[in-house]
Amino acid sequence: MKYAYLVGIVLSILLGSFFNWILCCEISDTTGVEEDNGTLTEKVATGNNPFIISDNTGDFEYQSDNNFNFDISNFIIKRPVSPEIDQGVTSLKSYIGNQNNKFxxxxxxxxxxxxxxxxxxxxxxxxxNAVKNYLLSLGVSSKKLNIHGAVKGGLLSTKDSIIEGPVSVAITENANIKDAQAVVDAIKQNPIVLHFDSGKSTIQLTQEQREKYLDIVRALDKVDHVSILVEGHTDNTGTPEGNLVLGKKRASFIKDYLVTNGVTPIRIQTVSKGQDEPIAENETEQGRSQNRRIVITVN
Structure with missing residues (x-):
């Protein structure tokens, strides 16, 4: 009797372990993926907005349940990106590569x-723009790519604060750009000017400055041999040598900000003018505050 009781306990343990293993594996299949090296990594979240590329005037179409994902209030693409997206982009590159009327x-x-x-x-x-840069990294020409933004309600109803697939890609026959060289000339005449207060470490652009920045990014995509020039200027407080160093630090700070916002570092030049090019008198605090500035232009 005692022997049968012990056998029953052992069988209960074995059955419990078996079902626990089954359930564990089933749960793992929905939350992770086994890599070749045997480690478990989180899957790319799949949302309600599939990745679709289509040409309404041609015969190209690609669709994947995976898309580009972003954190709420963020514009950095969540990694890793699904291999299915890379496959779609590679097919897109081949399709539009030799067609001058496809964008x-x-x-x-x-x-x-x-x-x-x-x-x-x-x-x-x-x-x-982040998705555009991703396509560029896979070899799609920037001259073929146009970026747009649109408001869309309901994106915040997601899990884990991740917005799934807030992007669409469409093939068009409309270049949909202004005269890029004219944009470059306009920026040279009316650059972005930022003023620095002592100890300032954040950037707040006005809406007008944001529009200029968008023009600069689009110009970089469409015009060859154009780069962003960031000039650092100071007031005459301190020594000329020290102000040259300070102007360079401020220009480098802005360069880092622009890189964060999607500009390739090699497309940005920085230079310090120090105190040599004031735009106001340095005898007053108001004048000195105008001279402490960053000029963002193109060359």
Whole structure:
């Protein structure tokens, strides 16, 4: 009798372990993926917005349940990106490569409740620019790519604060750009000017400055041999040598900000003018505050 009782206990333990293993494996299949090296990593979240590329005037179409994902109020693409997206982009590159009348419209979406922390006029444009840069990294020509931003409600109803797939990609026959060289000339005449207060470490662009920044980014995409020039200027407080160093530090700070906002570092030049090019008198605090500035232009 005692022997049968012990056998029953052992069988209960074995059955419990078996079902626990089954359930564990089933749960793991929905939350992670086993890599070749045997480690478990989190899957890319799949949302309600599939990744679709289509040409309404041609015969190209690609669709994947995976898409580009972003954190709320953020424009940095969540990694890793699904290999299915890379496959779609590679097919897109081959399709439009030799067709001069084919372009790609990338539209990024944002919820009106999100905070725009980017240098772009809206968060949708910042997301579209991030996706554009991803396509560039896979060899798609920047001259083929146009970015747009649009508001779209309901994006915040997601899990884990991740917005799933707030982007669309469409093939068009409309270049949809202004005269890029004219934009370059306009920026040279009316650059972005930022003023520095002592100890300032954040950047707050006005809406007008954000629009100028968008023009600069689009010009970089469409005009060859154009780069961003960041000039650092100071007042005459201190020594000329020290102000040259200070102007360079401020210009480098802005360069880092622009890189964060999607500009390739090699497309940005920095220079310090120190105190040599004042735009106001240094005898007053108001004049000195105007001279402490950063000028963002193109050359």
């Amino acid at each position: 790609v419209d990338i539209t990024g979406y944002y919820d009106p409740a999100e905070e725009n922390k980017s240098a772009f006029p809206n968060l949708g444009l910042a997301r579209a």
